[in-house]
Amino acid sequence: MTVKVFIDGAAGTTGLEIGERLADRDDVTLLTIAEERRKDAAARAEALNAADAVILCLPDDAAREAVALIQNGTTKVIDASTAHRTAAGWTYGFAEVEPARRAELASATRVSNPGCYPTGFLALVRPLVRAGLLAADAPLSVNATSGYSGGGKAMIAAFEHADVPDATDTAFRIYGLGLAHKHVPEMQGHAGLAHPPIFLPAVARTYRGMLVEVPIHPVWLKGKLADVREALVEAYRGSPVVRVDTDDHPLLTLEQAAGTDRLELYAFGNEETGQIRLVAALDNLGKGAGGAAVQNLNLMCGLGETAGLRL
Numbered sequence: 001m002t003v004k005v006f007i008d009g010a011a012g013t014t015g016l017e018i019g020e021r022l023a024d025r026d027d028v029t030l031l032t033i034a035e036e037r038r039k040d041a042a043a044r045a046e047a048l049n050a051a052d053a054v055i056l057c058l059p060d061d062a063a064r065e066a067v068a069l070i071q072n073g074t075t076k077v078i079d080a081s082t083a084h085r086t087a088a089g090w091t092y093g094f095a096e097v098e099p100a101r102r103a104e105l106a107s108a109t110r111v112s113n114p115g116c117y118p119t120g121f122l123a124l125v126r127p128l129v130r131a132g133l134l135a136a137d138a139p140l141s142v143n144a145t146s147g148y149s150g151g152g153k154a155m156i157a158a159f160e161h162a163d164v165p166d167a168t169d170t171a172f173r174i175y176g177l178g179l180a181h182k183h184v185p186e187m188q189g190h191a192g193l194a195h196p197p198i199f200l201p202a203v204a205r206t207y208r209g210m211l212v213e214v215p216i217h218p219v220w221l222k223g224k225l226a227d228v229r230e231a232l233v234e235a236y237r238g239s240p241v242v243r244v245d246t247d248d249h250p251l252l253t254l255e256q257a258a259g260t261d262r263l264e265l266y267a268f269g270n271e272e273t274g275q276i277r278l279v280a281a282l283d284n285l286g287k288g289a290g291g292a293a294v295q296n297l298n299l300m301c302g303l304g305e306t307a308g309l310r311l
Contacts, residue, residue, distance in 0.1 A: 003301045006031040006047045008066050009057030011038070013152055014080050017290030018055055021308040028303075045069040053301055055113075055293050056080055067110075076109050078296050080289060084112040085186045092190055093296040095305075096235075096242050096263075097122050098130075105299040113296060116288025117144050117201060118186045120212025120280030123242065123263055125191045127235035133227055137194040138220035142187070144201050145172070145254060147208040150284040159205060174202045209258035210284045218274030225269030228276055232265055240306050241287065241295065257281045261291025261309040286310065 005028050009015045022028045031051050037043035048054050048069050053076040056063045060083040067077060084090040091108040095101050105111060114122070121142050128134035148159040157164045181199050188196045229246050236242040242263045250266065257264055264281040282288050294308050
């Protein structure tokens with residue numbers, strides 16, 4: 001028996017990534033609707049209710065609408081929008097972020113797929129807070145750079161087509177200058193922090209890839225670099241997706257995890273100052289989006305956790 005899956009928003013950037021990971025699998029059957037009926041509510045409702053699991057690759061309001069269209073008690077939902085990432089009744093779909101999360105996902109029917117930036121941030125920060133190494137009331141900042149595909153079709157066009165509005169030929173730009181990015185509540189809530197981190201996002205002229213950095217001042221840290229590394233290694237021991245590298249002098253690049261669904265974590269420090277620099281490398285379309293959704297689908301439906309993933 002195969003799992004019937006409907007991707008609502010399959011034509012978008014994330015939807016296409018998910019479709020590619022599911023297309024050749026014999027344990028999954030993809031349900032589709034005709035192109036001319038793609039925005040027809042009745043056609044969508046039929047597909048949503050016929051599926052064993054649906055993956056929503058939609059804007060927030062459309063995702064909420066899709067959930068409301070499901071009238072049965074059996075269809076499982078993975079929402080890749082930000083609509084339900086801090087909502088009650090939804091399981092946060094980051095299998096590695098808490099020790100019991102895999103088991104929770106195996107029985108969940110409503111799962112919110114994490115954001116790409118929060119994935120890197122939480123992977124670095126949450127184990128340290130949970131272990132008592134990092135104070136929950138620490139005033140943190142997170143500096144992160146993504147490939148331009150993370151901005152969806154509009155940003156892709158701005159970087160690839162010179163004749164569209166807001167077209168840019170820059171190599172690097174910062175954004176989110178109002179300090180009210182939609183990922184901040186997700187970061188704060190799931191990390192267990194008392195204060196929202198200062199989020200400093202940027203986009204570079206490369207299609208995919210991401211680096212997320214979190215500097216830690218020693219006044220907020222109960223331990224040294226060795227303790228931080230040990231906590232990260234222990235948190236992800238045995239994970240097929242998350243890798244902790246303890247090399248002191250690696251070459252880190254924005255694209256190093258591009259094209260994969262893995263998550264690479266690093267911790268560096270200065271013995272004299274006690275300062276720590278945490279770094280995560282991932283693909284914004286992989287573990288930051290489509291890969292995470294497929295991993296969640298596998299866990300929710302009792303399939304092999306890494307089936308379809310690019311590791």
